[in-house]
Each structure stands twice: as C-alpha cells, then as structure tokens.
Amino acid sequence: MPKAMREILQNGNSYDETDRMPDNITITHFDIIMYVVAIVGHFVDLGLDINVAVRYSMAQKMVEFGWTLAFILLPAFVNTAVSIRMYAQDKQQVSITNEVTKRHWLRIFILVLQMAPILRFTDALIYAIKSRQAETKRDHASQRHYYKLMLKEDADAALLRIFECFLEAAPQQVLQTSLLFALRGQFRVHQILSICSSLIGMGWCLAAYQRAVRFAQQDKENMSWTGTVLQTLWHFLVTLSRVMSISVIAYLYPYGTILACAIHIIIMTTWLQLFDRSPFCAHNKMAELSFSLALGGVYLFTYILPIEGRTRYRYAIYYTICFLQNIACGVIWFLAVPDDIRSSVVYLPVLIFTVVPYIVGICLMVVYYSFFHPKRGKSSSDMSVSFKVNGQISEIS
Structure with a gap:
C-alpha cells in the first residue's frame, strides 16, 4: 500500500505520524469473527429497515414508506458511487470489489442491496484468511503480503463506513424516532428494532472506522484501545444528541425540519467548496460538488475534515x-410538545438527550486530545479522518 502523507500539525516542529503496521503480525480468530459480524450485521440492519418499510406499505402509510425507502436507497447510491470511484483509482488490484464493479449491470445489484461496504469487508476477510493460512505454513512473505492487502481493503472501506454511518444509520434513527412519536402505538416493535439496529450499526461503524484507519497507516504510532474507545464514544454521543434533537423537531414540525436540514447541508456544502474542497473527486466538477454535498449531509451529525489542515x-x-x-431543539420540545407526551415517561429523557450526550461527547473529545491522541512532541488538538486520494489514504490530523 502506498505510504500515507505525513501531516504537519499546529506547531512547526510538532507532527503526528501515521500508524504503522506492526513488525509481528498475526490474524486471530477474533479478527475473522469481527469481519463476519460486520457482514452479517449489515444485512440484519438492512433487513430490519426493509421490514419497517414493508409494514408501512402494507398499512397504506405511503409517505412513511417513501421516506424509509429513500433513507435506504440514497446512502446505497452514495456508497456505490464512492466505491466505484475508489475502483477507478486502483484498477490494478485484483479483488472481488474490482471484478464486480467492472460489470455495469452488477452496479444496480450493488446499489439496491447496499453491497458496496460488504464487498470491501469480503475482500478483507478473504485476505485475512489467506494471511492466517500463510502464517500456519510459515510463509512469512505471503503472510505479510496478504496482511497488507487486508489493511488496504479495510482502509478502502473507511470512507464507506462514514457515509453508511451518517447517511443511513443516523438519518434512519431520526426518521423512525420521529415516526415513533407521531404513530403512537403503531409499528412500535418494528420501529424500535430498526432504531436499535441503526444505533448499534452507527456505533459499530465508528469503532471499526477508527481502528481501520489507524492500522492502515504505515508510519504513525498506533492508537491505544483507550484512545479508540474515547474517540468512538465522543462521536457516538455527539451524533446521538444530534439525532435526538433533529427527531423531536421532525416530529413537531416535519416540513420545517426538512427546510432547516436542507439549509444546514447547503451551508456546509458551500463551506466545503470554498475552504475544504476535497481532492477525492477533483477529476470532475460535478462529482466534486456531489461529494461535498454528501459530506454536507454528514455534517448534520458530526464534523470531519476532508483535507489537510x-x-x-x-x-x-x-x-x-x-x-x-441542540439547545434550541430542547427549548422547542419543552415549549411545544403535546400534553399527552409531556405527561408520559419519554418527555424528560428526550429533553435530556438533546443536550447532555453532546456535552459529555465534547468533554471526551477534550480528554482524548489532551492525553490519548498519538503524538510526538507537543500535544495537538486536531481530529483524524481519512479519505482515499489517488490510491492513497490521507489522514488529516
């Protein structure tokens, strides 16, 4: 895998090096199980979302059905487009993902079934098994070769995980939570299952993403498990608070929420185009704008930086x-919520979840950068996020 770029941090002599592959490498049963769980979990999450959509359709709730289906297909479209772009940057590698995306008719299959992340996971799983088999045969050259390929596929999936997390899992939670309030008693079990699966999926995406990116880098001190947990919790809690805040407003003022989210996305997209334009799709202006627009959707829930700086x-x-x-959403919930919900057991927890997880998440971010961020020299207060650019994974710190 090509060597990642070294990022210069806030002070001239203080820099943070990218993660390096350890000298003593091995594939454990746990590593293989993690890939299998990721693949199975993806299909379970997708199946539960489809189940809710089907329930809405059977009950003639066509508006709810349409929104649920849109939040299933739109992220799949984005992930497929990004995955194909990755394939175009890395034509020389022979893998399941590359072989499948060569066939245009199979791209529709990938899109509909949200297969883009699964193909990457499958490639990584195959390379992990091959690396383990080479280790048992004491073929250290092959072991290391397949281990590097496994890390590369993991890194390729990192960006797909981000889009899956913040364009599918998080919006699906917003939608089903607001509908849970609006359709009181109807589809409750199915909605809760969908919300829980999306919540678990969001946490899993964040955790897997953080580790995959760090271990894919070749010249940075690897993040400790404590650092990984803190960073995952930080993003998870901030996103959870954002999900709850948007959900309560979507329940009270659905059309106003759509307008507010659209304005937020447009502002963030403009910000990206003016100040943080990513080189990932620089080959095409329309693709570049579409990529910024997709990131603008991610910015509804959390902030990631697509360029060095x-x-x-x-x-x-x-x-x-x-x-x-979030505070405005909590105030609106406090003032405008219907009396029957105000007297229910969900009123106070919802009010708390619009603000408290956000504050805790920011506190964890400060703790992470103060004590657990991999660094050399003086501490930095920057976030790490990776994007594949011209066949490389660039980490922005």
Missing part, C-alpha cells in the same frame, strides 16, 4: 453552532 477553529465554529441548535 488545522481543525481547532473549525471545531470551535462547528460544534458551537450545533450546540446552539
């Missing part, structure tokens, strides 16, 4: 704006 001031602006939005 300092994040301190960006973080301060973004998280302040979102915190004020």
Whole structure:
C-alpha cells in the first residue's frame, strides 16, 4: 500500500505520524469473527429497515414508506458511487470489489442491496484468511503480503463506513424516532428494532472506522484501545444528541425540519467548496460538488475534515453552532410538545438527550486530545479522518 502523507500539525516542529503496521503480525480468530459480524450485521440492519418499510406499505402509510425507502436507497447510491470511484483509482488490484464493479449491470445489484461496504469487508476477510493460512505454513512473505492487502481493503472501506454511518444509520434513527412519536402505538416493535439496529450499526461503524484507519497507516504510532474507545464514544454521543434533537423537531414540525436540514447541508456544502474542497473527486466538477454535498449531509451529525489542515477553529465554529441548535431543539420540545407526551415517561429523557450526550461527547473529545491522541512532541488538538486520494489514504490530523 502506498505510504500515507505525513501531516504537519499546529506547531512547526510538532507532527503526528501515521500508524504503522506492526513488525509481528498475526490474524486471530477474533479478527475473522469481527469481519463476519460486520457482514452479517449489515444485512440484519438492512433487513430490519426493509421490514419497517414493508409494514408501512402494507398499512397504506405511503409517505412513511417513501421516506424509509429513500433513507435506504440514497446512502446505497452514495456508497456505490464512492466505491466505484475508489475502483477507478486502483484498477490494478485484483479483488472481488474490482471484478464486480467492472460489470455495469452488477452496479444496480450493488446499489439496491447496499453491497458496496460488504464487498470491501469480503475482500478483507478473504485476505485475512489467506494471511492466517500463510502464517500456519510459515510463509512469512505471503503472510505479510496478504496482511497488507487486508489493511488496504479495510482502509478502502473507511470512507464507506462514514457515509453508511451518517447517511443511513443516523438519518434512519431520526426518521423512525420521529415516526415513533407521531404513530403512537403503531409499528412500535418494528420501529424500535430498526432504531436499535441503526444505533448499534452507527456505533459499530465508528469503532471499526477508527481502528481501520489507524492500522492502515504505515508510519504513525498506533492508537491505544483507550484512545479508540474515547474517540468512538465522543462521536457516538455527539451524533446521538444530534439525532435526538433533529427527531423531536421532525416530529413537531416535519416540513420545517426538512427546510432547516436542507439549509444546514447547503451551508456546509458551500463551506466545503470554498475552504475544504476535497481532492477525492477533483477529476470532475460535478462529482466534486456531489461529494461535498454528501459530506454536507454528514455534517448534520458530526464534523470531519476532508483535507489537510488545522481543525481547532473549525471545531470551535462547528460544534458551537450545533450546540446552539441542540439547545434550541430542547427549548422547542419543552415549549411545544403535546400534553399527552409531556405527561408520559419519554418527555424528560428526550429533553435530556438533546443536550447532555453532546456535552459529555465534547468533554471526551477534550480528554482524548489532551492525553490519548498519538503524538510526538507537543500535544495537538486536531481530529483524524481519512479519505482515499489517488490510491492513497490521507489522514488529516
């Protein structure tokens, strides 16, 4: 895998090196099980979402059916487009993903069944098994070769995981939570199952993403498990708070929420185009704008940086704006919620979840960058996120 770019941090002599592959490598049963769980979990999450959509259709709730189906297909479309772009950047590698995406008619199959991340997981699983088999045969060259290929597929899936997390799992939670309030008593079990599966899927995507990116880098100190847990919890709690805040407003004012989210996405897309334009799709202006638009959708829930640069001031602006939005959502819920919900057991927990997880998440972010962020020299206060650019995974710190 090509060597990742070294990122210079906030001070001239202080830099954070990318993760390196350990000298003593081995594939454990746990690694293989993790890939299998990721593949199975993806289909379970998708199946539960489809189940809810079918229930809405059978009950003639066509608006609810349409929105649920849209939040299934739209992320699949984005992931497929990004995966095909990755394939175009890496034509020389022979893998299941590349072989399948050569066939245009199979792209529809990938799109409908949200197979783009699964193909990457499958490639990584195959390479993991081959690396383990080479280890048992004491063929260390092959072992290391397949281990590198496994890490590369994991890194390729990192961006897909981000889009899957914030364009499918998080919006699906918003939709089903708001519908759970609106359709009181109807489809309750199916909605709760969909919400729980999306919640677990979101947490899994974040955890898998953080580890995959760090271990795919070849010259950075590997993140500790404590750091991984803190970073995952930070993003998870912030996203959970955003999900709850948007959900309560979507329940009270659905059309106003659509308008507000659209404005937020347009502003974030403009921000990206003006200041943080990613080179990932620089080959085509329309693709570049579409990529920024997709990232703008991600920015409804959390902030990631697609280019090299300092994040301190960006973080301060973004998280302040979102915190004020969350407070506004909590105030609106407090003032405008119907009396029957105000007297129910969900009223106070919902009010708390619009703000408290956000504050805890930001506190965890501060703790992470103060004590657990891999660094050399002086500490940094930047976030790490990776994008594949011209066949490389570039980490922005």
